[in-house]
């Protein structure tokens with residue numbers, strides 16, 4: 001399998017999932033501006049939508065959309081228990097979290113990377129994010145992980161998106177449980193290794 005990624009982008013979520021699963025995979029970096037990969041190939045030929053993550057399977061098929069890719073990885077490596085069993089309440093809780101992280105956090109934070117974003121729009125998006133983080137912080141009270149008592153793909157995804165706080169001027173200090181959660185997830189060997197492989201921490 002090959003994961004097409006950009007450093008610190010939402011592709012970090014399946015990257016973490018692959019490492020948690022113990023999967024054999026390679027990485028290929030994508031320049032999101034030029035749509036060229038580090039092997040100098042045309043990324044649009046891999047994913048015509050032009051965005052990461054894209055997971056190329058050994059048979060050549062390409063999967064896109066991060067929330068689906070992490071579920072695929074979990075299904076491929078059931079022993080890693082990265083997603084609760086189908087049909088259980090935990091499974092639907094996990095889907096609920098993936099939806100929340102995607103639609104409420106990623107959708108509102110990703111425009112912050114757009115240099116054309118006006119200060120007014122930035123302020124209003126930050127206000128929405130702050131409201132969502134108030135709620136999230138309460139959910140994390142007394143909890144180690146988002147679902148049940150073990151790490152799931154939802155944790156790797158939430159870490160990935162909240163890690164953007166480092167790039168968009170969003171201090172997490174008002175939300176102590178979130179800060180602690182980020183430190184906890186960020187210290188997992190899979191996460192440490194993924195950040196290093198993406199060049200985000202010293203090699």
Ligand SMILES: N[C@@H](CCC(=O)N[C@@H](CS)C(=O)NCC(=O)O)C(=O)O
Nearest residue numbers: 009010032050051052053065066067
């Ligand atoms: N719906 C996609 C969105 C992926 C996405 O927004 N990727 C960003 C990086 S986090 C990207 O590659 N943007 C470049 C572009 O859209 O041209 C998913 O959730 O996987």
